[in-house]
Amino acid sequence: MKCYSTVLPEVKIIEPAVYEDSRGFFLETWNFAQYVQAGITANFVQDNLSLSSKGVLRGLHYQQPNPQGKLVYVLQGEVFDVAVDIRYGSPTFGQWVGVLLSALNRRQLYIPEGFAHGFCAVSDTVLFAYKCTAFYSPASEKGVCWNDPGLNITWPVSEPILSDKDKQYRCLSEIAREDLIKYE
Numbered sequence: 001m002k003c004y005s006t007v008l009p010e011v012k013i014i015e016p017a018v019y020e021d022s023r024g025f026f027l028e029t030w031n032f033a034q035y036v037q038a039g040i041t042a043n044f045v046q047d048n049l050s051l052s053s054k055g056v057l058r059g060l061h062y063q064q065p066n067p068q069g070k071l072v073y074v075l076q077g078e079v080f081d082v083a084v085d086i087r088y089g090s091p092t093f094g095q096w097v098g099v100l101l102s103a104l105n106r107r108q109l110y111i112p113e114g115f116a117h118g119f120c121a122v123s124d125t126v127l128f129a130y131k132c133t134a135f136y137s138p139a140s141e142k143g144v145c146w147n148d149p150g151l152n153i154t155w156p157v158s159e160p161i162l163s164d165k166d167k168q169y170r171c172l173s174e175i176a177r178e179d180l181i182k183y184e
Contacts, residue, residue, distance in 0.1 A: 001031075003038035006097040011083045011115065012040065013099060014071075014108040027106060029073065030131065040110050042069045044131040049075075052121040052128065057160035059118015060084055060169070063140035067113035067181055069133035077123035078102035080156050084144060086172065087114040089183035094172055096153055103127075114181040116144050122156050142179055143169035 002015040014035075016027040028034070030044070052058065060082065062068070072081060084096040101107050102123075111117050113133065119126075146153070146160065148171040 001028075001034050001038065003040070006099070008083060008085055008092050008095060008097050008115070010112045011097055012038070012110040014038070014110060016106060016108065018106055029108075029129075030071070040071075042071070042110070042112070042133045044071065044133055046132045046135050048130050048132065050128045052126045053161070054121050054124050055157050055159075055161045056126075057118065057120040057146055057155065057157065057162055057166070059166065060116040060144040060146060061118060062086060062116040062142050062144075062181070063134065063137055064142055064179055064181055066134050066137045066140040069110070069112045070117055070130045071108055071110050072101065072117070072119070072128065072130040073106070073108040074101045074103050075127040075129055076103050077121065077126035078104075079119040079121055079126055079128060081109050081119040082117070082153055083109065083111040084116040084151060084153075084172070085114065086116050086144065086180050087183035088177050088180040090114070093183070094151060096151055098153065114183070118146060120155055120157055120160060142175075144172050144175065145169040148172055
């Protein structure tokens with residue numbers, strides 16, 4: 001397994017070791033000891049799976065209180081995956097990183113607590129898997145608008161398919177400090 005820091009040092013790209021032969025391939029999607037060795041000590045408590053069609057944009061989501069770290073990867077298709085630093089007081093507050101994740105490149109992205117997360121389906125269908133460090137809490141669910149001009153994220157779509165909830169999120173600059181995560 002290889003692990004790389006991104007422009008947001010806490011957000012990591014993981015490339016699992018893949019063993020391929022004429023029958024197909026094998027890889028470990030999670031191995032606690034290997035991830036700890038790479039500096040990822042997260043305690044995952046919930047796994048999720050979503051199916052999306054081309055142009056669907058999910059996010060930018062976070063929970064506060066009860067923030068979630070996530071380990072995300074694609075089982076089918078391809079996404080443009082984004083993490084945004086929303087830790088108030090962080091030297092990288094409001095900065096983002098975007099990574100192409102696909103079933104072909106088999107990359108994973110680790111997004112720790114304190115970052116908003118979203119992705120856009122760029123293939124016809126996407127089967128997206130992720131592990132979370134906290135249980136889903138509807139009362140803690142929050143978000144940042146996908147097209148926040150202050151973030152200036154270069155999404156691969158100009159008119160994405162959004163949920164009603166995702167259409168209601170505000171810009172990061174309009175979110176109260178108590179609704180963000182404090183940088184420690």
